[in-house]
Each structure stands twice: as structure tokens, then as C-alpha cells.
Amino acid sequence: KPEEDERALLDFLGNVSLSRPLNWNKDSSVCQSWTGVLCNKDQSRVIALRLPRAGISGPIPPSTLSRLSALQILGLRWNSMSGSLPSDFSKLKNLTGLHLQSNSFSGPLPSDWSVWPNLTVVNLSNNEFNGSIPSSISNSTYLTTLDLANNSLSGEIPDLYLPNLQMLDLSNNDLAGRVPRSLQRFPSQAFVGNNVSFEDDASPPALRTKHPGVGPPKNASKLSEPALIGIVIGGCLLGVVAIALFTIMFCSRGGIKRRGLLKSQKRQEVSQKKRGVAESEEKDNKIVFFEGCNYTFDLEDLLRASAEVLGKGTFGASYKAALEDATTMVVKRLKEVSAGRKEFEQQMEMVGRIRHENVAQLRAYYCSKDEKLLVYDFYGEGSVSSLLHGDRCERRGALDWETRLKIAIGTARGIAHIHTQNGGKLAHGNMKSSNIFLNPEGFGCVSDVALAPVMDQIPLPLLRISGYRAPEMTDSRKPSQASDVYGFGVLLLELLTGKSPMHATSSGDEVIHLVRWVNSVVREEWTAEVFDMELLRYPSIEEEMVEMLQIGMACVARMPEQRPKMPDVLRKVEEIRREHTATEPSPEIKSPGSTSAPSPTREGAETASPSARQS
Numbered sequence: 001k002p003e004e005d006e007r008a009l010l011d012f013l014g015n016v017s018l019s020r021p022l023n024w025n026k027d028s029s030v031c032q033s034w035t036g037v038l039c040n041k042d043q044s045r046v047i048a049l050r051l052p053r054a055g056i057s058g059p060i061p062p063s064t065l066s067r068l069s070a071l072q073i074l075g076l077r078w079n080s081m082s083g084s085l086p087s088d089f090s091k092l093k094n095l096t097g098l099h100l101q102s103n104s105f106s107g108p109l110p111s112d113w114s115v116w117p118n119l120t121v122v123n124l125s126n127n128e129f130n131g132s133i134p135s136s137i138s139n140s141t142y143l144t145t146l147d148l149a150n151n152s153l154s155g156e157i158p159d160l161y162l163p164n165l166q167m168l169d170l171s172n173n174d175l176a177g178r179v180p181r182s183l184q185r186f187p188s189q190a191f192v193g194n195n196v197s198f199e200d201d202a203s204p205p206a207l208r209t210k211h212p213g214v215g216p217p218k219n220a221s222k223l224s225e226p227a228l229i230g231i232v233i234g235g236c237l238l239g240v241v242a243i244a245l246f247t248i249m250f251c252s253r254g255g256i257k258r259r260g261l262l263k264s265q266k267r268q269e270v271s272q273k274k275r276g277v278a279e280s281e282e283k284d285n286k287i288v289f290f291e292g293c294n295y296t297f298d299l300e301d302l303l304r305a306s307a308e309v310l311g312k313g314t315f316g317a318s319y320k321a322a323l324e325d326a327t328t329m330v331v332k333r334l335k336e337v338s339a340g341r342k343e344f345e346q347q348m349e350m351v352g353r354i355r356h357e358n359v360a361q362l363r364a365y366y367c368s369k370d371e372k373l374l375v376y377d378f379y380g381e382g383s384v385s386s387l388l389h390g391d392r393c394e395r396r397g398a399l400d401w402e403t404r405l406k407i408a409i410g411t412a413r414g415i416a417h418i419h420t421q422n423g424g425k426l427a428h429g430n431m432k433s434s435n436i437f438l439n440p441e442g443f444g445c446v447s448d449v450a451l452a453p454v455m456d457q458i459p460l461p462l463l464r465i466s467g468y469r470a471p472e473m474t475d476s477r478k479p480s481q482a483s484d485v486y487g488f489g490v491l492l493l494e495l496l497t498g499k500s501p502m503h504a505t506s507s508g509d510e511v512i513h514l515v516r517w518v519n520s521v522v523r524e525e526w527t528a529e530v531f532d533m534e535l536l537r538y539p540s541i542e543e544e545m546v547e548m549l550q551i552g553m554a555c556v557a558r559m560p561e562q563r564p565k566m567p568d569v570l571r572k573v574e575e576i577r578r579e580h581t582a583t584e585p586s587p588e589i590k591s592p593g594s595t596s597a598p599s600p601t602r603e604g605a606e607t608a609s610p611s612a613r614q615s
């Protein structure tokens with residue numbers, strides 16, 4: 001247990017001033033509930049401390065943070081901390097990221113950097129550091145980012161042999177002399193606001209890059225990967241090229257409107273240009289974290305995160321983002337939000353307050369004029385849609401009947417809980433299997449709650465082809481609980497048949513609407529034909545499948561008033577197993593009384609945190 005680290009943190013806390021309290025107290029678990037603290041997998045050591053904008057002032061008390069000897073990331077940006085860096089920081093041998101920008105730190109930079117061989121990102125910008133830049137920085141050979149802008153650093157810039165450095169900013173200091181050859185590969189903006197000149201401006205660029213140690217970064221090829229381009233640009237190489245051309249065209253006419261965080265072509269440019277934008281935007285717009293969110297990052301982290309596109313949905317694209325400390329999360333970038341800022345924030349506040357183990361918690365959101373981002377945990381197993389319809393080899397065995405039953409039960413619990421919110425009026429509004437994940441106990445867990453009302457209306461044809469739309473629903477912004485019940489019914493049919501709600505026949509010449517197809521087969525006679533072949537391998541589940549089929553069909557009744565209400569649906573789904581195995585209860589699916597899942601009406605249940613962080 002990290003008692004030593006806990007004491008070090010409390011000593012730190014006790015010796016700084018805070019403008020608002022931090023939830024660090026001895027009775028709660030350092031690793032699980034202390035804001036800004038991240039531990040290693042076995043929860044034995046603190047590996048990251050991130051307290052951006054935490055209202056901390058005063059110097060870093062000596063012999064406090066330096067005792068966190070496993071610390072990799074120290075982030076205290078946007079506070080009012082002052083004084084010089086304690087010399088005992090040299091004990092933090094595992095540091096990979098030091099983010100102290102936008103404070104009032106002063107004094108010289110540390111002189112011996114050989115103590116931090118693993119540093120990759122250093123941001124000390126917007127402080128009052130003075131003295132010269134130590135050449136010993138070259139000892140941190142893995143540095144990719146060095147931002148010392150807006151300080152009072154003086155003297156000449158030393159030769160820095162940092163082969164991996166991709167982003168350098170020394171602007172707005174009191175530096176003088178010549179930019180050393182080793183750093184001439186960086187654009188002149190990196191040095192503006194100083195009294196420096198380029199030594200051999202006239203020499204051809206090719207010659208400059210031949211200088212030892214200043215060639216392209218070892219991993220330069222990676223730069224072309226979308227993953228390295230930053231969170232929202234992470235998606236599409238073609239798009240990047242197009243955007244670059246577009247940017248060049250418009251910039252040359254001096255007419256481009258800054259689109260905020262997210263458009264550029266190279267990571268280096270992103271870091272340099274966008275940081276400025278991000279910071280200025282941050283004045284009015286910040287990431288809002290909900291209670292219980294262990295992530296501590298800010299816009300800059302998001303910009304720096306390597307990102308992978310998970311997919312594009314009706315409301316925008318979702319990205320799997322990995323922060324520098326290897327925290328993984330999902331960022332959903334909403335496109336075409338129709339709600340005004342206040343309305344959007346109110347809706348997100350309401351959604352963020354929902355705590356239930358069958359509802360994927362909205363961890364944080366960001367809202368500016370140009371961007372609306374939502375942050376969720378990453379569900380490593382993928383959505384129910386990908387489990388059901390993804391590569392069949394991959395999923396073989398993954399979705400047995402037990403699993404499907406637990407998906408149905410969990411999802412029903414989640415939706416029923418959502419329906420108790422906002423005075424019993426809230427609807428999910430976008431029920432579909434790509435929005436359902438598995439919680440740590442393997443039960444269904446509903447994501448993307450209540451986004452539809454703040455988004456632009458989805459055109460009716462698009463709504464139709466999704467196959468989940470209730471017949472009476474013509475305006476996607478006005479979902480009802482009855483339409484959620486319909487969507488849930490479609491999910492049950494999907495689980496039973498293994499077929500998508502809209503799918504082509506095997507010959508490919510006809511599109512099948514799952515609800516109609518199941519209805520027509522069932523009308524003929526109760527037949528095993530509707531059931532997924534893979535389910536037929538399991539003996540004696542037919543009765544349970546038929547029962548689920550009946551529930552599903554009741555949910556997809558044409559008239560909304562004929563559909564059951566979610567609490568009834570939940571009760572019935574939970575009874576599927578109980579009725580048929582009364583003498584031999586499944587060890588996995590316990591009865592509602594004994595289940596670890598809260599009943600759907602219980603408020604304030606503990607949260608599920610399914611991300612990799614838990615493993």
C-alpha cells in the first residue's frame with residue numbers, strides 16, 4: 001500500500017495554500033479517490049500527480065513531492081506556485097513529464113538533468129525562471145517537448161543534442177547570441193521575443209540537418225501517423241493533407257478563421273500553434289470534470305494525446321486517446337451541436353451526475369464555441385455491436401448465452417435508471433448496440449446518454465436506416481422513454497438473432513429490417529429459425545430465448561402506448577433466468593436481491609470504472 005506516498009502527499013498539501021479544498025483525506029483510498037493521483041497497476045505506488053488549476057499557491061515544500069520516488073508525471077500547471085524548484089527533485093528519477101507551466105516559479109532551472117534520463121515532456125513556460133539554459137538538458141535524451149517560453153531566461157542558448165525533440169519553444173525570454181546549430185531545425189517562432197540570431201541563415205537547410213544529433217527524430221516516420229497528430233486530427237491522413245492545403249490557401253489570403261484546437265498537419269505545428277489557441281481558449285473554456293473522475297488532464301494533454309479513431313457515429317467521431325501517462329480514455333468530438341452553450345452545459349451537468357454501474361459515466365466535458373468534447377472511460381472489449389457483428393473468429397465463444405443475458409439485464413437496468421432521472425422524464429435517446437459496452441462484471445452498460453436533445457436533428461432517412469428508430473419518432477431531438485423501449489427491444493432481437501437491425505440478405509439484393517423479419521417469422525410459427533446459429537449450440541436455453549423474444553417483441557410494438565414501461569421490461573428480463581433455473585441458480589447471474597448491481601431505482605450507486613486503469 002502506498003502509505004509512504006500518501007504521507008508525502010499529505011505533507012505537500014499541509015504546506016501549500018489552497019483556494020479550494022482537495023478531497024485528500026486519510027480515510028479514503030489514495031489510489032482510488034484522491035483527485036489528481038494516479039497509481040500503478042497494483043496500486044502500490046503513486047505514479048502521476050496532476051493538479052491543473054487546483055488553486056495551489058506557495059512554493060513546493062521541500063522533501064514532500066520528492067519522496068514520491070515512483071512518480072513519472074508531475075503536473076501542477078495553471079496554479080499560483082512560486083519559489084524555485086526544490087533541489088531534491090533530483091530524486092524523482094522516474095520522471096517522464098514535468099508540467100509546471102503558468103505558475104510563478106522563479107530562480108534558475110535545475111543544473112543537472114542527468115538525474116532524469118527518462119524525461120520526455122518538459123513544460124516550464126509562463127513562469128519567472130531566470131538564469132541560463134543549462135546544457136545538461138542534453139542528458140534527457142528522450143525529450144520530445146521542451147517549452148521554456150515566457151520566462152526570464154538569459155545568456156546564450158547552449159547546443160542541445162536532443163535527437164527526439166519535436167517541439168521547442170524558447171520564445172519571450174532574454175536570451176542572446178546565436179541559435180546553436182543543433183536547434184536551427186526549429187522554426188524561428190521558437191526563438192522570437194529574444195535577442196538571438198540564426199548563425200548560418202544563408203546555409204542550405206540540408207547542411208543544417210547533417211549536424212550530428214540534429215537529424216530527423218528517430219521516430220520521425222511516426223509523425224505521419226494519425227495517432228501522433230493529436231486528438232482530433234488523429235483521424236484521417238487525407239483530411240490532414242486537405243486541411244493543410246486549405247490552411248495554406250486561406251492563410252496566404254490572410255482570411256482564415258481560427259478553428260480552434262484541432263487543425264494542422266504536423267504535431268510540431270500543432271503543439272506550437274495550437275497551444276496558443278488552447279491557452280487563450282482556456283481562459284473562458286475549460287474541461288469540466290465530474291466527481292469521481294480520476295483523470296487529470298487538461299486541454300494541452302488532450303492535444304498531445306496520441307489518438308486512434310474508433311469510429312464515426314451520428315453525433316461525431318470517437319477517439320481512443322492515450323495520455324502521456326498511458327491513461328486511456330475515449331474522447332467523443334461532437335459535431336453540429338444545436339444547443340447554445342448554457343443549454344449544452346446544463347444537459348451535460350445532468351448527464352454527468354448519473355451514477356450507475358450500468359451507465360457509462362460521462363467523466364468530463366469541454367465546451368467552447370468551436371468544440372464540444374466528451375470524455376468517457378475506454379471499454380477495451382468494444383461495444384456489443386462489435387462483439388456481435390465484428391470479425392466472427394474474434395468473437396467466437398465470446399458471446400455465449402450467459403453473456404448475452406447479462407448484456408440484456410445490464411442494459412435494462414441502465415435504461416430503467418436513466419428513466420428515473422430528471423424527475424422521471426429523461427430518455428436515453430440513442431439506443432443501439434454500438435452504445436452498449438460491458439462493465440467489469442460483464443453486464444451491459446449504456447453510453448451516450450441523452451445527447452440527442454442538444455444535437456442537430458438527424459435527417460429522417462438516416463434515422464430510418466439505423467433500424468433502431470421507433471416508428472413514431474420523427475424528430476431525433478425529442479426522444480421519448482417509449483422510443484428507448486423500442487430501441488431496447490431491437491437490441492434484444494439483435495442479441496437473439498445475431499443479426500444487425502438493418503442488414504442485407506446473403507444474396508445482397510435486399511435489405512432486411514430486423515423487426516419486420518422477426519415479426520414475420522414468428523407469425524408463421526414459433527421457430528428456431530430466428531435464433532443465432534451460435535446459440536443453438538447451448539443445450540436447454542430455448543425456453544429462455546423464447547422468453548426474451550417475447551419481451552423483445554412486446555418492446556417493438558408499433559404503437560408507443562402498447563409498449564411496456566422500462567421497470568416492467570427490467571423485471572421480465574431479470575426473471576428469464578430465475579424462472580428456468582430456480583433449482584439451480586447460475587453462479588454468474590444472481591437474483592436481483594443478491595446481485596452486486598444496484599436496483600434500477602437506487603440512486604448514487606458506486607461507479608463502474610472499466611478502463612484499462614482498473615486492470
Ligand SMILES: Nc1ncnc2c1ncn2[C@@H]1O[C@H](COP(=O)(O)OP(=O)(O)OP(=O)(O)O)[C@@H](O)[C@H]1O
Binds near residue numbers: 315318
Ligand atoms: N467508451 C468507449 N469505449 C470503447 N469504444 C467506444 C467507446 N465509445 C464509443 N466507442 C466505439 O467507437 C465507435 C464510434 O462511436 P460513436 O459513439 O462515435 O458512434 P456510434 O456509437 O457508432 O454512433 P452514435 O454517434 O449514434 O452513438 C463505435 O464503434 C463505438 O462502439
